[in-house]
Amino acid sequence: MGNVPVGLYLSRCRGTLGTPDVDAIAARFRDRVDVCRVVEDFFAPDVQKSIVAEIGERGLGGVVLAGNSVEHHMRSLSGPQLKESIVDAGVNPNRVAFANLLEQVALPHSADAAGAMAKAVALVGDAIARARTFPAIEIVETVPDRSVLLLGATAASIVAAQRLLRLGYTVTLADTAEVDPSLSIGGSFHATGAFVSSHPGTTVIGNAALADADGWIGDYAISLTTPDGTRPVHVGGIIIDDAAAWIEPLRAHYALSVDDEGLPLSLGAAHPARTVDPGIMLMPAHDEDDVGEVIRAADAAALAVVLHLSVPKTVRALATSVVDESLCGGCASCVKTCAFGACSIDPETRLSHVDVRRCHGCGKCVVSCPVGARDVMSSPHVQMLESIRAMSAADLPAPRVLGFLCAGCGYPAADAAGRQAAEGGESYPASFLPIRIPCGGRLDALYVLEAIAAGFDGVAVFRCREGHCQNLVGNLDMDRRINLLRTVLRSRGIDDARLRIIDISPDEGVLFAQEVDAFFSELEPLLLTEGSLR
Amino acid sequence: MKPKLATVVLGGCTGCHLSLLDLHERLVDLLGAVDLVRSPLTDAEEIPPCDIVVVEGAVGTVLDEETVRDARAKAETLVAMGACATLGGVGGLRNVLDTADVLARAYGDGRGPLASDEGADRAIPALNPLVRPVSAVVDVDVEVPGCSPLPDMLFDALVAAVEGRPFEAPRRTLCAQCGRRHESMLQHDSGFVADAVYGVMELDAIDPDLCLLEQGVICMGPVTREGCGARCTEANIPCRGCMGPGRKEFEQGAKMVDTLAAILPAGAIMFLDDLIGTGYRFGLPSSVLPASVGRGGGGDE
Numbered sequence: 001m002g003n004v005p006v007g008l009y010l011s012r013c014r015g016t017l018g019t020p021d022v023d024a025i026a027a028r029f030r031d032r033v034d035v036c037r038v039v040e041d042f043f044a045p046d047v048q049k050s051i052v053a054e055i056g057e058r059g060l061g062g063v064v065l066a067g068n069s070v071e072h073h074m075r076s077l078s079g080p081q082l083k084e085s086i087v088d089a090g091v092n093p094n095r096v097a098f099a100n101l102l103e104q105v106a107l108p109h110s111a112d113a114a115g116a117m118a119k120a121v122a123l124v125g126d127a128i129a130r131a132r133t134f135p136a137i138e139i140v141e142t143v144p145d146r147s148v149l150l151l152g153a154t155a156a157s158i159v160a161a162q163r164l165l166r167l168g169y170t171v172t173l174a175d176t177a178e179v180d181p182s183l184s185i186g187g188s189f190h191a192t193g194a195f196v197s198s199h200p201g202t203t204v205i206g207n208a209a210l211a212d213a214d215g216w217i218g219d220y221a222i223s224l225t226t227p228d229g230t231r232p233v234h235v236g237g238i239i240i241d242d243a244a245a246w247i248e249p250l251r252a253h254y255a256l257s258v259d260d261e262g263l264p265l266s267l268g269a270a271h272p273a274r275t276v277d278p279g280i281m282l283m284p285a286h287d288e289d290d291v292g293e294v295i296r297a298a299d300a301a302a303l304a305v306v307l308h309l310s311v312p313k314t315v316r317a318l319a320t321s322v323v324d325e326s327l328c329g330g331c332a333s334c335v336k337t338c339a340f341g342a343c344s345i346d347p348e349t350r351l352s353h354v355d356v357r358r359c360h361g362c363g364k365c366v367v368s369c370p371v372g373a374r375d376v377m378s379s380p381h382v383q384m385l386e387s388i389r390a391m392s393a394a395d396l397p398a399p400r401v402l403g404f405l406c407a408g409c410g411y412p413a414a415d416a417a418g419r420q421a422a423e424g425g426e427s428y429p430a431s432f433l434p435i436r437i438p439c440g441g442r443l444d445a446l447y448v449l450e451a452i453a454a455g456f457d458g459v460a461v462f463r464c465r466e467g468h469c470q471n472l473v474g475n476l477d478m479d480r481r482i483n484l485l486r487t488v489l490r491s492r493g494i495d496d497a498r499l500r501i502i503d504i505s506p507d508e509g510v511l512f513a514q515e516v517d518a519f520f521s522e523l524e525p526l527l528l529t530e531g532s533l534r
Numbered sequence: 535m536k537p538k539l540a541t542v543v544l545g546g547c548t549g550c551h552l553s554l555l556d557l558h559e560r561l562v563d564l565l566g567a568v569d570l571v572r573s574p575l576t577d578a579e580e581i582p583p584c585d586i587v588v589v590e591g592a593v594g595t596v597l598d599e600e601t602v603r604d605a606r607a608k609a610e611t612l613v614a615m616g617a618c619a620t621l622g623g624v625g626g627l628r629n630v631l632d633t634a635d636v637l638a639r640a641y642g643d644g645r646g647p648l649a650s651d652e653g654a655d656r657a658i659p660a661l662n663p664l665v666r667p668v669s670a671v672v673d674v675d676v677e678v679p680g681c682s683p684l685p686d687m688l689f690d691a692l693v694a695a696v697e698g699r700p701f702e703a704p705r706r707t708l709c710a711q712c713g714r715r716h717e718s719m720l721q722h723d724s725g726f727v728a729d730a731v732y733g734v735m736e737l738d739a740i741d742p743d744l745c746l747l748e749q750g751v752i753c754m755g756p757v758t759r760e761g762c763g764a765r766c767t768e769a770n771i772p773c774r775g776c777m778g779p780g781r782k783e784f785e786q787g788a789k790m791v792d793t794l795a796a797i798l799p800a801g802a803i804m805f806l807d808d809l810i811g812t813g814y815r816f817g818l819p820s821s822v823l824p825a826s827v828g829r830g831g832g833g834d835e
Contacts, residue, residue: 326705326706327705327706327780327781328706328707328710329706329707329708329709329710329756329760329780330707330709330710331707331709331719331755331756331793332709332716332719332720333719333756333793333796333797335719335720335721335722336719336721336723336724336727336796336797337724337796337797338722339724341722344720344722345716345720350710364796367792367796368792368793368796368797369793370707370756370757370779370784370789370790370792370793371705371706371707371756371757371779371780371781371784371789372780372781372783372784373706444788444792445788445789445791445792446784446785446788446789446792446822449788449821449822449823450822452823452827453822453823472724473724476724477724477795477796480795480796481791481792481795481796484791484795484809485788485791487809487810488787488788488791488809488810488813491630491809491810491814491826492630492823492825492826492827493630493826493827494823494827
């Protein structure tokens, strides 16, 4: 495990990453990795090619990309391609680690060179450890089912269905209301409806409700309840049009992000039709009475789904929860805590069992597991402890705060905070050290104790606003345990103001900076009266 | 030559030694296999050089610390016996208090002389600031959990020590041994398994076959090591956690918060009454934060 050869690539981010000094960071780590290189921009094709070539030549098993945020790599137009090419070159996806030196160090701390340097060193060191020690995860390859389920038999769905049928896909149109089988919706789309309804590749299901669903891109198994009984539907992709009717039941099975009204959110302006689930698309917002808007929305959704399914194979990295059967006692607390029904107790063995087709790797079961019989591949318990210690070793002035950032809200909000600070907005102290967690519900009481024991003066947890959690109840789960945890802290003479829980949305960068600042102000007097906890 | 065995008591209640006596006839087997050179039942004050020393109790006083260091120096193999020796035990709950408060609570004004008092001759040994498990002071070869340990497990551990074999108690949770049925625990919803938290005496009727947590009774079974045979839960008594955690790094007090909050209404008042006494009854000195932070972090002082 410790001998995985690791390549460290630092990006100047096309000149935007000035402070801390990237070359100085490279010099600090040159002896600790097998390849260490500073590049101008990860996303330049020649840079990608050279990284891929080096992976092969040097037999790299882990890669650290230090520069742009992990969010950038996942959500930008060119970002995912870099990770895909690294994975194709033979690096396990769990050993591609990111050190966010731009949005979470350089942009917010440009005025504090020493602080930025210390924080950057901590983040890079931690990322190297993750690239080296994270368990390799299984990758499932699927020949994608070239069929699409359209939820809501609306004009936009019918137009999208027509596009898909023309490209050789099959479609299923489902609606919660009664649907005219001839799809005659009148107006401009009369002929389109007739084409779709008479096409042999079309199935129309009215009065439908979602009974059950599992799987992933290329391989979704859906079960619809209809007046005639339950209908299984197997598709490669899903397009949600009538979001109001379908989002609630879908969220019980797939991790999706939503806005204040509970309606699904896209990945942002660059991807108006994509959601955090790569096979589930949204019909971009449109005026249903405006023919042009309907067509543009339908085209965007149809193209998005085709781009993802017109490939020889789709891949799913199983960054799921796992069970150590030598430790599991079958207490079933994981069954109760999983919002997706992915955990169950095997009646034969009386041990916990994970349905990987339903597990989204949020890690709540790892927290609720009383004995460490559970772990989640995307944030293994042992590495969480290592990360806490790595962050505590950063040479930064007190007060020092450890920030646990939910990947769905707190982490992108921290990125937004960096961007707005670079534009002259409010900044926050470099002594705030971030750890990305897959869900607020991943916060183990042990991690708060460890952070205090490691010398942090405060612990901040940024988690989703009520109703926004991709894992439905991760933030609610945290509420349930937080007062008990505060009692545990007080029993050790620790003012529970040192633990701060902050509700946030992904785009709230200003709020993020304000909240961090406010927390530091609150910790100042605690330092004077109690002394630093170090 | 038979191996020489010594036993000592540090900060403990001698309950673990009673477990030794509870070996009944097998005590004869044990005494046939070893030479008992020192124990609380003999008059020897000093620990003679020996092969195995069995230590009961936590390290809470200056004298405890001297004794356990002496025991370690004299013996080839050191066996930590019971919850106090392995985790710090019930007495470790005093780590949340200052030693002056501890003495005042225990003795009021009527305490006897302390070794630190002027002119004191035979006196209560001075308290260390923190109670620590034996492993925090000296190397431990074998650990036997339980308050008090089960005679069967103790026997197996001692035989292993005599034969020079490793011994490890089973590590799953008590739930693996408790035969009680799960019902709402198996439902895929995030609802609570009980509407409130009750003391056993508050229940009108106890279902003898249903998980106690599902009946609203705080049971430490999920965060506690198996191996006791689940005798308490079989007798309708919830687990108090005396076997400690299956793995020490998953301390019971913190994991109880994580686990039980996922299944029971956490605000239930009775539960909060003594959260620390419930979760850390047997293992506060083995916590990541074994004491009030103002009092130093414990460990190696």
